[in-house]
Amino acid sequence: MVHPEEQTEAGAPVLPKTIVLIGMMGAGKSTIGRQVAERLGVVFRDADREIELAAGRTIQEIFAEFGEEHFRSGERRVIARLLEDEPFVLATGGGAFMDAETRAVIKEKAISVWLRAEFDVLWARVSKRSHRPLLKTPDPQQTLRDLITARYPTYGLADITVESADAPKDETAEQVIEALQAYLTAPSQMDER
Template sequence: MGASTQARVKPQPSMDRYEPLRHRTIALVGLMGVGKSSVGRRLASTLGLPFRDADSEVEAAAGRSISEIFADLGEPTFRDGERRVIARLLDGPPHVMATGGGAFMNEETRALIKARAVSVWLKADLEVLARRVGRKDTRPLLTGKDPMEVLKAQAEARYPAYSEADVTVETGDAAHHITVGQVIEALSAHLGEPAE
């Protein structure tokens, strides 16, 4: 009876094919609205890694929202806290991390990510991003401004830094699960492992 019971048990899906992707933290960078948090959560789940959202971690450390930090303390204070939080996260075990849109602009943060993680630039057309971020009014950098104009200025300022990421994934307007597949394929190619 024991043998026949065993024969009927289906084997659990193996995570072995993702093993090479689980040895270093994967840091997602890119402009607001590109899906770093949403894609990051799905990617972490697929790879069997923890997920960390740097913005949420900053809010938890500060005991206030990012909007409040910007309004009460200013962007430089937020960026300093962001840098310290990301450094702390990078000291931990491998995980998938969504960074804030401006985090990779900080030279020290960029160097830390390069040393302790593999970075992925999620890139999408500005028109797609403007449509996405225009749906919410929770982003302090957009308060009272035209999203497209803000995004154009950010792209001009930030793309040179983002281009230093280890991997670039052009997401288009794809569903998040498709982007996750693209990220896994790009990371596998970058790390010299076949994607399945």
């Protein structure tokens, strides 16, 4: 196992496990994930993109043709497969961590980072795009509020929580790196070596 106190030349921690970013749609998982991966010198992957490649369809098409349960089943398999690879940074879809099996695999094989964002930040980001299947409802704002209420207690089980506020992406990425460094050097993590 890589020792958590080891660092890259840029001062970032060397990853003992894959970093999995979780959180609501619009929390910045892909945007921040790319920045974090670049700073850590590892590959960035987006679970939704990997699912689309595996299925040969877009997320919207999978939801429309087969429903959410079929999508979650594929998502579960794809994430489990990805976590067998060398450490990298993975952005997951908003519902991935809600699945007990996926959550268990992430807990075992990765370090989970919740990018927590307030409703206003999320709405400002997601309302600019129309590709969110779960928000195709008569009242998308209420749907988003309901998803926050349902998901935040489970997201709170993540190893690390970082606020994803209305700040420059490089600042949030730096907060993730700092939180990761603190997590990896915590006495409880050192004991696991």
